[in-house]
Amino acid sequence: MVYERHLKEFLDASNITVGDIIRLEKEDISYTGMLLEKPDYSNENTIIIKMDSGYNVGVDINGAKVEKIEEHNKPHIELDPVDRQLSDEKDNVTILSTGGTVASVIDYKTGAVHPAFTADDLLRATPELVDYANINAKAIFNILSENMTPQLWMQTAEEVYNEINDGADGVVIAHGTDTMHYTASALSFMLDTPVPVVITGAQRSSDRPSSDAFMNLTSSIVASKSDIAEVLICMHSTEDDTYCSLNRGNRARKMHTSRRDTFKSINMDPIAYVENNDVKINDPQVKYNKRGELPLMLNNNLADKVALVKMYPGVTDELINMYVDKGYDGIVLEGTGLGHCPDNMFNAITRAKDENIPVVITSQCLYGRTNLNVYSSGRRLLQENVIPVGDMIPETAYTKLLWAAGQSDNIDEIRSIMQTNLKGEMDKTLSQQYFIKQ
Known part of the structure; x- marks a missing residue:
């Protein structure tokens, strides 16, 4: 059927719904994939497809031929709570989610990617994390990082303080990458921490084959168990999946819009790297706070403007x-x-x-x-x-x-x-x- 009227009417007439596998042909190009939900702000004639590569493509379907290949048959399933596999032999690590690409999960019914609204959502997205530590995951808010504010920094610092005070051996913060370095810097001044506080994110979401979310999260968990008791940013060091850098939180900056190795330490080298689940100190001459050296303190008084x-x-x-x-x-x-x-x-x-x-x-x-x-x-x-x-x-x-x-x-x-x-x-x-x- 060739599209020639309002999109919703066309899909209704074609008996096509979100989640169906469709083929769209236009101008001698063919696209096959899962039909996704359409954002309210997108062009009314645009159809969005998730292809087998994991990438989404939006196509203006005027003059396009669309046919249903397969009807979705993935009903909604009530998921059981995640088994956290607690053990006295593992460190206790808290993951605080503030939102961002790294804290997103795939809806396998529709193929869409959504924020992780609960702790179980976050662990379902990366269930392997429980192999590294006793994970206590908590979503404190879900925002795009450009909507971060000093008031939310103050709240985040208090959440970190409470988790460490309650016995966490390390804290990982899932955060959007665009303003991650602002948050890391602010936390470094508001907190004296006896354990690592590691901020991480992802440049590419978990539905993409090139996603950096898994490696960044697992490396952050490893870093949170290390001896470096500072606020750190943990992200890819290179474009491939070789290792991650541990950058001092108030010395790092996002340097590229889309590369996975976007975060660089400025005017100093990274304190350490995480490779093969091992933290390797970069330069023994670089001074950093060791685990347990500082007593836990919170001073999150910030000026208004x-x-x-x-x-x-x-x-x-x-x-x-x-x-x-x-x-x-x-x-x-x-x-x-x-x-x-x-x-x-x-x-x-x-x-x-x-x-x-x-x-x-x-x-x-x-x-x-x-x-x-x-x-x-x-x-x-x-x-x-x-x-x-x-x-x-x-x-x-x-x-x-x-x-x-x-x-x-x-x-x-x-x-x-x-x-x-x-x-x-x-x-x-x-x-x-x-x-x-x-």
Whole structure:
């Protein structure tokens, strides 16, 4: 039958429903696969098929020939709770799911991928996890990572604290990759942890043959049992399935939109790698907190509003003035080069200083560090009491300023916090000279 009217009417007339295997032919190209549910926001004439490769394809079916190959016969099944296979010989690991691709499960009736709304959903998606540890899985919320907020960071930190306080030997957080490094950085400042806290995600969902979800999750469980008691990001190190990197949470950044090895440590190497279910320390000279060294502490007081402002040709001081007018608690400037901003920003920066609003400057270059003593504009920023933060990346400067301004409203105390290496977020030995007015 050739499509020539409204999609729903066409499917009804063809007796085709979601879950059926269909063949669609258009312009000498043939697509065969399972008919999926259609998002409300998609084109009304688009039909979505999951092919045998695991990939989905959307086709505008105007002028297409569609036929049913096989009727779906997978009725809804009430699933039993997952057998967690508890053992005194295994470590106790909690998985906290916040959403994202890594915490998605396949609906084998429709072929669609949905968020894991319960702990059992998460374990059904990767049942092998119970072989590695006693798993306590908990979905604390299900959001796209771009909808993460500082308030949800505070909630996540409290959940992690409670799990460790209740005896967890390690905590894994399933998270969307787009803002994972913000969350990891924020948690590193809010928590002193005696056990590993490992954040992981997936670039490709579990219905795709190239999915990285399984390896990232299992490697994170292995990492959560290690001796590295820090907030870590665990993701693929390479495009293939060789091993995963353990990046310090406040030193890592998402560097590619779709590659599986998207997360890289900036201005330092990964602390360790997970290969063949074994954690291998990358450089014995790198200092990290060992299991049990720090007592468990939670300080999740964050400021209400901090801005991250990128400097670019043509930027005006309206941005800074707006944040001053709205009573922001701090401003991070993502400066050019060694930490610079245009001359037309200085009146607004002076105004922020007069309003007792801390202004921090980092570099959008990512690699390297700020040095405000080289050029006149940098020295002028120092005279305005702008706070340079060495080799700290912009996302970390933002999350740290949120935390620092949550500890004090005294600008000198905030300066001291920002320029003190608290959780390995900066290389102070190389950066000390750049903090001092000359």
